[in-house]
Amino acid sequence: MDQDKNVSSFTRLDILIQYYLDRVTPYVVARWLTNLCLLIVFVVRIISIHGFYIIAYCLGIFLLNQFLLFLTPKQDPSFADDDDHAPSLPTRSNEEFRPFMRRLPEFKFWYITFKAFAISLILTFIPILNIPVMWPVLVIYFIVLFVLTMRQPKLIADQAPAAIKEGEMANYFGRKIAIDASMSIYQFLIAVRQNGENLTNDSGETTSHLMGMFYRTIRMIENGIKPVYVFDGKPPQLKSKELEKRLERRTEAEAEKTKAADAGDGEAFDKFARRTVKVTREHNDDCKRLLTLMGVPYVDAPTEAEAQCAALVKQGKVYGVGTEDMDALTFGADVLVRHLTFSETRKMPIREYSLTKALQGLGINFEEFTDLCILLGCDYCDSIKGIGQKRALDLIKQHRNIETILKNIDKKKYAVPDDWAYEQARQLFKVPEILPADATDLKWTEPDEDGLVSYMVKEKGFS
DNA sequence: CCTCTATCAGCAGACGTG
DNA sequence: CCACGTCC
DNA sequence: ACCTGCTGATAGAG
Numbered sequence: 001m002d003q004d005k006n007v008s009s010f011t012r013l014d015i016l017i018q019y020y021l022d023r024v025t026p027y028v029v030a031r032w033l034t035n036l037c038l039l040i041v042f043v044v045r046i047i048s049i050h051g052f053y054i055i056a057y058c059l060g061i062f063l064l065n066q067f068l069l070f071l072t073p074k075q076d077p078s079f080a081d082d083d084d085h086a087p088s089l090p091t092r093s094n095e096e097f098r099p100f101m102r103r104l105p106e107f108k109f110w111y112i113t114f115k116a117f118a119i120s121l122i123l124t125f126i127p128i129l130n131i132p133v134m135w136p137v138l139v140i141y142f143i144v145l146f147v148l149t150m151r152q153p154k155l156i157a158d159q160a161p162a163a164i165k166e167g168e169m170a171n172y173f174g175r176k177i178a179i180d181a182s183m184s185i186y187q188f189l190i191a192v193r194q195n196g197e198n199l200t201n202d203s204g205e206t207t208s209h210l211m212g213m214f215y216r217t218i219r220m221i222e223n224g225i226k227p228v229y230v231f232d233g234k235p236p237q238l239k240s241k242e243l244e245k246r247l248e249r250r251t252e253a254e255a256e257k258t259k260a261a262d263a264g265d266g267e268a269f270d271k272f273a274r275r276t277v278k279v280t281r282e283h284n285d286d287c288k289r290l291l292t293l294m295g296v297p298y299v300d301a302p303t304e305a306e307a308q309c310a311a312l313v314k315q316g317k318v319y320g321v322g323t324e325d326m327d328a329l330t331f332g333a334d335v336l337v338r339h340l341t342f343s344e345t346r347k348m349p350i351r352e353y354s355l356t357k358a359l360q361g362l363g364i365n366f367e368e369f370t371d372l373c374i375l376l377g378c379d380y381c382d383s384i385k386g387i388g389q390k391r392a393l394d395l396i397k398q399h400r401n402i403e404t405i406l407k408n409i410d411k412k413k414y415a416v417p418d419d420w421a422y423e424q425a426r427q428l429f430k431v432p433e434i435l436p437a438d439a440t441d442l443k444w445t446e447p448d449e450d451g452l453v454s455y456m457v458k459e460k461g462f463s
Numbered sequence: 464c465c466t467c468t469a470t471c472a473g474c475a476g477a478c479g480t481g
Numbered sequence: 482c483c484a485c486g487t488c489c
Numbered sequence: 490a491c492c493t494g495c496t497g498a499t500a501g502a503g
Binding site for chain 2: 499500501503
Binding site: 188 | 466467468469473474475476477478
């Protein structure tokens with residue numbers, strides 16, 4: 001990287017130095033022993049002559065600074081920092097593709113400290129630098145620099161062992177992946193439209209969802225991925241409050257939509273039409289039919305599709321969950337794959353999240369992680385106002401569970417909701433209603449081409 | 464002043480072609 | 482590699 | 490009888 005810098009100022013001396021540097025590179029232990037010796041000499045000298053304290057201070061600060069840089073992983077610009085709503089995941093690169101790049105590599109760290117020791121030592125021979133300093137001044141100086149230094153690397157705790165892996169579709173050849181069907185259908189219904197309306201066949205039935213599901217599934221199969229779609233069941237009781245809100249929002253949008261239609265405002269109509277989209281029984285049934293014809297299995301979840309997906313992972317029936325929804329981790333799916341679908345068209349890399357590694361990185365266990373997610377806000381209950389990602393994680397790390405947190409926080413500052421149902425929410429995450437392992441039989445078969453053709457072309461008007 | 468949080472708006476597919 | 486139009 | 494999120498910008502509180 002800074003080879004470039006060196007190139008620009010090529011002199012004989014530089015070449016010579018570079019030559020020796022290259023030669024000593026392999027001897028890690030010897031190099032650091034050398035530095036240690038220099039340090040000892042320096043300390044002995046400072047102590048024996050009772051002076052040059054300021055140089056010792058500067059050296060100390062400098063070393064601290066460099067050490068932190070050494071500990072800090074290299075910032076990857078493509079990782080803008082992902083998490084917000086859901087699990088606060090440590091953002092770090094991945095293990096196999098890039099091993100943990102340090103911002104300051106070991107060799108550079110050694111070289112720079114070597115120079116620092118040498119220069120400091122030399123400086124102690126220059127009498128004019130033996131400035132008498134008052135101790136308090138040095139202490140203040142130290143604190144200022146320390147604060148500045150600590151702030152620079154974003155958060156030292158950020159260094160999680162690779163919880164996120166990036167890859168391409170090809171890496172998932174032969175893998176079985178569970179997918180939340182309702183979610184996909186929803187996306188198709190919203191995205192696939194023309195002139196504000198969904199695509200339909202001659203008799204006016206919507207076909208957007210079939211379109212999307214057909215192509216997306218084909219693409220996955222082409223890449224050797226074996227998808228299994230999971231359909232939503234009826235939502236749990238706790239979610240009803242949340243659902244009411246959504247219904248309200250939708251009826252509101254409905255009203256706006258008709259208003260826009262009367263006013264002839266096409267754009268507004270389009271906008272509100274998207275908000276009124278709802279996945280119906282018919283959509284689900286259409287897709288199930290399509291999947292059967294394609295030889296792709298599906299599962300009817302008793303309640304939440306995400307929970308069932310996670311269960312399939314835990315039961316070892318699939319490799320991971322393909323979703324954009326971080327709740328899958330809260331349900332205990334160890335592997336979550338994002339951007340699985342559109343990685344090829346847009347060059348969005350597929351990101352694979354590992355629950356165990358994320359937990360390691362955050363320094364908490366699964367129960368604490370569940371509590372953390374509840375604090376951050378889930379569909380099942382309210383969260384505490386004034387506690388967001390940072391404070392929630394701090395609180396969990398400090399108190400380890402919600403009960404203890406509740407005992408310890410200032411209730412005046414942070415209003416805890418009345419009848420806060422966090423315990424039930426926790427139960428839902430911990431023991432969600434799911435199908436037992438033997439109730440799901442996942443078989444991928446050859447597509448029924450004739451059946452497909454007759455269904456798609458004759459019934460739904462595809463060509 | 465800076466940091467953290469809450470809130471709101473906007474957006475959401477896949478393909479082939481030029 | 483993009484913007485754009487079409488899919489039903 | 491009922492079904493979803495994320496991102497980014499912005500304002501406000503502490």
